[in-house]
Amino acid sequence: MRLTNNIISKNYLKSLNKSLNELSQMNTLIAAKRKYMNFADDPINAMRAMKVRQNINKIDVYVENLREAADIFSQYESVISNVNNIVSDALVQVSQGMNGTSDATARYTIAQSLRAFQDAILAAVNTQFAGKYIFSGETVGVPPFSISEEEDTKGMLLYKGMLVDNISEVTEKRYIDIGLGLSLDEYSNVIPNTARDIAVTGLELLGCGVDEDGYTKNLYNMLGIIAKKFEENDMSGMDVYYEKLQKIADNVRVQYVGVGEKTEYINFFLERLDSEQFNLKVKQSRLEGLDLAEAITTFGELELAYNACLQIGTKILQPSLLDFLD
């Protein structure tokens, strides 16, 4: 090929520019510690990395939700433990009152302390945590329990305005999304196994409805009835009431154990998300992160190449036959 000075200088400038470009690009990448700066530089990996980033953010959200649930359950646990203590005390008191040695005055005193237990229980199940009534099931914005002021049901416990003795089962659900693939059924309601139900009603703890013999299953009401009998010093059928109260106490303990299980589930899930998060972060750094050692070596090579290119420049563009004429 016939070479002219113009070809040489044009090609030289082109290579020099290319070399400088590569150097500057590497410099930017190292400064940002990234494999690429634009989506367009590496679309496939960038796309993957973008999805990974979305998943990491989602897991952050799920972890946040689970922590919230864990907080609620731990609050729940401490309330139950309180109620459990109250029930144990109540059982002792009732059995003392039933004892033949107790007289009417002593029974009246016991009745008063049972009334006090009732108040303590009511306060416990109307507890607020972070502005939420945690025993209010799906409607955490409203205080769940109140006492009836009606003539015929005076002093009976109401759950959201309904007599607890008339409530046979609890169907309230309050779901949070913890990454189980939240889905809706044809009525736009959450499908239960795709989200976590964190609804807690005081009814499960205190009991609701009446049993097959027509006795209340509710702790508050039962204490009320027993207190009333003690006040009137009426010991007829007390054995049955005591037995029923014991059953209610058993239920409270069952709930105590149950909440422990729920907390455990949450912790298990948190751990799972944690390891998922870790895996995703490893993947992210593999997709986006720059291997600094390798990058700096490359940078060194590019720098050397650029310098060499510059050095050649002063030589390549100079001589022609013209320079050697006498």
Place this chain on the structure above:
Amino acid sequence: MRPTFSGFEIVKSGIQSAQVGLDVTGKNVANMGAEGYSRQVVDQKAIYYSSSTYKYAPVGSQRLGQGVTVDQIVQIRDKFLDIRFRAANSEYAEFAKKTEVLEHINDILDETTADGLGVLLEELFERLQALSTNSGKIEFASLVRSSAQKITETVQFYYNKLEEISALEKENLETITLVNLNKYLDEIAKLNKTIQNEELVGNTPNDLYDARNLLLDKVSKYLKIEVGEYPDDSPYKGALSVKCGNIMLVDPAQSDPVTLSLREEDGKLKIYAGDEELDLITGEIKGTLDILNGEGSFAEVEEFKGIPYYLKSLDSFAVKFAEVFNSLNGGDALFVGTGAKDFAISDGWLADANYLKVTTEGNQDSGKNDNVLRMIHALEQKHEITEKFVGSLSEFVLILMSDAAIDKNYYTDRASAADTVVSAIDNQRESVKGVSLNEETVNMIKYQRAFEASARVMTALDEMLDIIINRMGIVGR
């Protein structure tokens, strides 16, 4: 009989042609860096005397010719390389243009190192989740609202920025590209006439050829052109025709070249040559029009994803987003607008953060969160956002981002490949037509020596005559 002074004439022609040779060498060196210059060489020929055609020609043994003549000064240029260069140049220009505009589009959509619509959708998701565990609390509801507001503003921002790019490209096409192109075509037509006249009187206007070729190179950046020549017996000999598709842009038979203009027809921009639509095959203008017209998958036949594709996508996104969330809010519109341009959150929501219904059952303050979960679900769920896309809203944003990125990546590669081809052909062309300093130095020495030699012959002839005139027949004087 040999004429007495014949030798002087021969040597004079040698001296003169050596001078012309040196002149041409000087011109080549002087123009070494000039754009479009082709090196020139002196076409020297020995003068041959034919005794049969000339009445007074010497006959017989003295038929030894009459020195040298400069036949013409020719330029060295390969027409085939010109054709190849122009074809490659058109293609390169199209890809380079697309790469350039796609880079702007990427600057807007790319969220690799900056936050955009995708990140905002994630933020909305996060805040809806927070609202779902804290339903009924106004501070969480207002966080959701501010997230939604950012989304509407960002969609509008994207839309306006893209429109801005489109307007700038259109203006550039109309006020710079087409104006330049028309000017070039006009100059080519004028040069055609001048060259024809020069050739008629027997000149070889090398520098005008160079000027015309340079203009053709420039035109080839904008349009894919075919350059036609005329044979020696044609009345247009010396002129060149320029054709794009089937339309003659420069036709020597016409007094003026056609004027190219931009027109809008059925919402599409088109280039017209006079009253006919130009069929652009490749070139920078084709690249610009693809960017300005390309509706991608919105067109009946899938085409280039230009700015209209991104604008329509944003419209579809805004409409679907509003539709999904408005329908979940029980008749109270959360979002208003007919597309991306006027996408905004409704006045009702703006006035009251609790306008967003956290539950569909009863009191909004009760703490129920069923509707928030529906919204979270809607954000994750697949929707038919365009006729050809079914997926979640954030997937749609990601696809939009990757469309721009993949196209940019593709056209960057193609532009760089085309650039390599253009450079290679240009080097080949330069290798033929470029001025080589070494060669010119050799020529310089050559012509200088030729001049010296001729002058020496002249001296010898002079001395010979001196002998005849001054020293012959003076014996014994």
